[in-house]
Amino acid sequence: MSTQLTAKGAATRARIVETAADLILARGVGGTSLDDIRAGTATSKSQLFHYFPGGKNDLVAAIAAFQAERVLAAQQPFLDTLDSWEAWAGWRDSVVAHYGSQPHWGCPIGAMTSELINTDPTHAAAVTAYMDRWRGYLRDGLERMRDAGLLRADADPERLAISVFASLHGGLLLTQTTASIAPLEAALDGALAMLHAAAA
Amino acid sequence: MSTQLTAKGAATRARIVETAADLILARGVGGTSLDDIRAGTATSKSQLFHYFPGGKNDLVAAIAAFQAERVLAAQQPFLDTLDSWEAWAGWRDSVVAHYGSQPHWGCPIGAMTSELINTDPTHAAAVTAYMDRWRGYLRDGLERMRDAGLLRADADPERLAISVFASLHGGLLLTQTTASIAPLEAALDGALAMLHAAAA
DNA sequence: ACATGAATGGACTGACCGGTCCATACGTAC
DNA sequence: GTACGTATGGACCGGTCAGTCCATTCATGT
Secondary structure (H helix, E strand, O other): OOOOOOHHHHHHHHHHHHHHHHHHHHHOOOOOOHHHHHHHHOOOHHHHHHHOOOOHHHHHHHHHHHHHHHHHHHHHHHHOOOOOHHHHHHHHHHHHHHHHHOOOOOOHHHHHHHHHOOOOHHHHHHHHHHHHHHHHHHHHHHHHHHHOOOEOOOOOHHHHHHHHHHHHHHHHHHHHHHOOOHHHHHHHHHHHHHHHOOEO | OOOOOOHHHHHHHHHHHHHHHHHHHHHOOOOOOHHHHHHHHOOOHHHHHHHOOOOHHHHHHHHHHHHHHHHHHHHHHHHOOOOOHHHHHHHHHHHHHHHHHOOOOOOHHHHHHHHHOOOOHHHHHHHHHHHHHHHHHHHHHHHHHHHOOOEOOOOOHHHHHHHHHHHHHHHHHHHHHHOOOHHHHHHHHHHHHHHHOOEO
């Protein structure tokens, strides 16, 4: 990335990432060609390679980072303060609201993960890092709750966080297959019930 | 499918499906070419089209059915008798054992679902039907448990089944990203804790 | 205005892939 | 043994895709 970017160039690059992210979310990495992206962004082939010298790989990496930031940002206010039962309920509602308002069902990161994990270890590692960070917020909140006496002393925040995280992503997978937000709600409610079962 | 199959032909067809299923499980539908399958099965291009006249679509459909049956068969003895807490614990262990013994991480059906849902509605519908059937076993068991007084009368078997199913598939997704069976165990234990919270 | 480098357009290429086609080998019924 | 249908081999075709290349336009500093 030795080339300089003018304001115009940066805007074009950002436009490419955003639009391509939606295209890939809708049709998958393998199902989206550079020509699709070129058409969708009103750019030319040379621009794609100008801004992403590494070609599709570069672009996919940028999109993965963009998607991950977007997903985490939407929950950020809640993720930072998961130290009370009310906060968890609020997080649950914000997750449902966020994924219910998306033009597509399912989780952008989860979908890319399962598609790339078997074909592109480099990208998969990057995406996995985002998922770990995400799950870390849940664990940290549970840890604080345990230390505050809201959870039983023998509760395992890491393990509980994994379980909640699995419910979340499983629920998101089911929203895809059913084209409905209901499974996500059921999954998250189940996860919260599970947490309450570990209350002090 | 008007052609006749001799015993030899049926054996070849079965060999193609089994081997191709493993290839696709390892590298995805889009990441597996007919040439890969041809090489992996020691057959020729014409045989693939001889046994699957509809081409790759036909083959993928056959593989999806094969995978689904394989997965359900592995749990069948447990799925039919999910009407006690002991049975659920046994199911949990059998699921962990089954997915832990696979050469690859994650769920064959889940992976195909999320890959095909955006590109091939026909296959996605077939795979979704299998997932519904699978989830139905869980719901039926919970219904029997509620009727037997093991669950609270106001428990919603359908909703609980969705939640457990989501935990299962979320856990399987995490086994992929972490290359470890631990997340699945945590997810299933969480799901069982959630069920116990609905006990009478 | 002119020079420099970024931004853009789009034709072109080589590889890959799904699918077709024809030729050959095999097996079985008569 | 011969005739017919299945099983198999592999060359070939047309389309698509990622990636290359060169020409042109635009913006900016001097």
